[in-house]
Amino acid sequence: MSEKNSNINWFPGHMRKALNEVSEKLKYVDIVFETVDARIPISSRNPELDSLVSKKPRIVVLNKADLADEKVTSDWLSYYKEQGIKAIAIDASHKKGLDKLRSMAVDACSDVLAKSEAKGRIGRPVRAMVVGVPNSGKSTLINGLCNRKIAVTGDMPGVTRDFKWARTDGQLELMDMPGVLWPRLGTPRNQLVLTLTGAVKVEVVDVVEVAFAGMKLIEKLYPDDFYARYKLAPYGSDEYIEDDYERFEEAARKMGCILSGGRINDERFAKLLIDDFRSIRIARISLETPNQPE
């Protein structure tokens, strides 16, 4: 599912369609769950959604919390709280935090439910729509909340279809069709972190370039974990390699990415490094913090 999504080539026509679709479907729901990648809550939040959803309650769902730095995720939760934004950290893959999300949703909709009850509709479920950028875990969240694999339909912008309501246990119903939105594609840094996390396909960019830029970023944010993983001498020591590319090559060598002639296999190491990041073999890494400039 995510593979298909990642191929979306966002151009203004797609963006407009995606927004129109979300805005069209909003009228059917009481609340919106906005999935973002906990490792990159800036780049994986859609810039236009705020104005669109202003009239409905919304919960920012920091998904993939199992891959992110716990400390940074807790900083994000404090930040959202200060901003008056409802937010929760979850791990949709392992169904962690889903009960809390359910009860937060019911709480956030208590006014609407009370009004419904006043009109005689007792026990009506809260209806929610999941919205987010490709690969943020929309389908996984829907399946997790429903406790089964349901056919998540129309998981592409511009594919307007009928939707069904999927029951979760208790008081919540989900639209089986998530709203697909584009990420913040603004700066090279946005694009880099989106590519590292898999929201943008590596195949559409130069894998060595991504890995090299990714290495520098990871080294800057998590130096100790970085040096430990690639058996490099730490910054400040006598053996520290000053030159960025030489460090990249040395790490490749240490990981056995060497061609028969002795030169390094930079492409193989690039893929390994990206895979190491995604599989949390370096550390649980968050690439964006609340107090960094966008």
Ligand SMILES: Nc1nc2c(ncn2[C@@H]2O[C@H](COP(=O)(O)OP(=O)(O)O)[C@@H](O)[C@H]2O)c(=O)[nH]1
């Ligand atoms: N580790 C981890 N992986 C997740 C989580 N949620 C989703 N994924 C993975 O992220 C990828 C994209 O998820 P998917 O639900 O297809 O995203 P969608 O494009 O927004 O529908 C899949 O490989 C999922 O298995 C999570 O909480 N933790």
Ligand SMILES: [Mg+2]
């Ligand atoms: Mg999906």
